[in-house]
């Protein structure tokens with residue numbers, strides 16, 4: 040009996056992960072997009088540059104990375120929020136429109152695909168909960 044349950048769970052997990060994969064961006068393409076961010080952000084280390092490290096940023100509250108001095112705009116924006124796909128998609132398309140007064144001097148990504156791809160890339164640096 041327990042083997043049947045285990046097999047059913049494995050099948051369900053495979054189904055879920057393949058669905059999730061279909062909706063997500065292309066990690067390799069996202070790595071290329073991240074070149075536009077890497078002047079200001081690390082993602083493979085917790086060290087901050089001009090911008091905060093983006094390691095583990097997915098699921099984190101905006102404006103809370105330890106040791107980084109954010110603008111008041113980012114801290115205020117972050118209250119009660121987390122960086123999920125929806126928040127990041129909006130922010131990366133138009134940083135200064137979404138977080139008025141942010142210090143992130145970046146015009147935004149024009150192509151929706153660049154945004155999904157870079158988010159997929161950022162997720163690879165987010166430890167599983």
Ligand code: HEC
Nearest residue numbers: 075076079089090091101102109110113141142143144145
């Ligand atoms: C010119 C430098 C610069 C570039 C280029 C840049 N950023 Fe930023 N970014 C910043 C700064 C500075 C902040 C902190 C903003 C604040 O405090 O208002 C920030 C904040 C962020 C945050 C919020 C982090 C947190 O801990 O809440 C995310 C997410 C982010 N940037 C993603 C990106 C991505 C993805 C790219 C590339 C598509 C990018 N940034 C390009 C400088 C930059």
